Amino acid sequence: MPELPEVQTVRATLKDRILNKKIKKIEIIYPKMIESDLLEFQNNILNQSFIDIKRIGKWLIFELNDYYLLSHLRMEGKYFIKEHKMPIIKHEHIIFTFEDDSDLRYHDVRKFGKMNLINKEDLYEVEAIKKQGIEPVDDKLTKEYLLDHFKGKTAPIKTILLDQTIISGLGNIYADEVLFHAGIHPLRKTNTITKKEASKIVEACKFVISKAIEAGGTTIRSYTSSLGVTGLFQISLMVHQQKDKPCQKCNTIIQKIKVGGRGTYYCEKCQK
DNA sequence: AGTGCGACCCGAACGC
């Protein structure tokens, strides 16, 4: 699942490949993917060029001449660059064709991804964007900020770490990793988190996410046009997907439970 | 306001 570090890698990789290219044709194979008005999307995107790519949380923000194209990859969204003459394959849902007969193709097995074409002045009118919280590596993410937002919440801390309106960009993998590094049990009631623990969560967020962004960055160098632009971060995960393996810190067997309907991995000795 | 859950999807994993 693309979380903040992967989206950051996709952004950096695509930037090198599509900037200043003008869209001459758009094919929308799966229209439900478009959240904004479909006809406007089809008409307005023609003859626009990509002039920048930004990111807010897990949202990719493609800047065109007159619009922003918002793209959320959800679980399995990927972008490929291909020659237009290549046959359209299964799971390719949106195809942008440039003047040089190259394509930017959006591929998504689960069809969960979303796109949105909006006027530039409306970026912060989009509910999902407006509501994004503070990013893990932002200096504004402090223990005071977290404690303030943890107040009155009885849900498990793991569930709250996934709330994009508080911390923007954490997904299921990094929420588990952050809690391991902070030494906190995923089922802890959020309103019982202490100052010291909130401080550990802040540190863990910055550590885990900056490491992952670095690792995502190394993927860019091995990128070739035949590969999907996914940003496969190859950091070593301490707990996520490590069920039945020994904890790398204390050798205790990693447990898997469900928290808020999400598969959750933790070390029962390191995370109290 | 906060919480919990179904819906959206479909390939993979699982069960018989």
Add this chain to the structure above:
DNA sequence: TGCGTTCGGGTCGCAC
């Protein structure tokens, strides 16, 4: 082997 069933995961909308 082959077929049917279950699972998972980010976000939204809805009910409580």
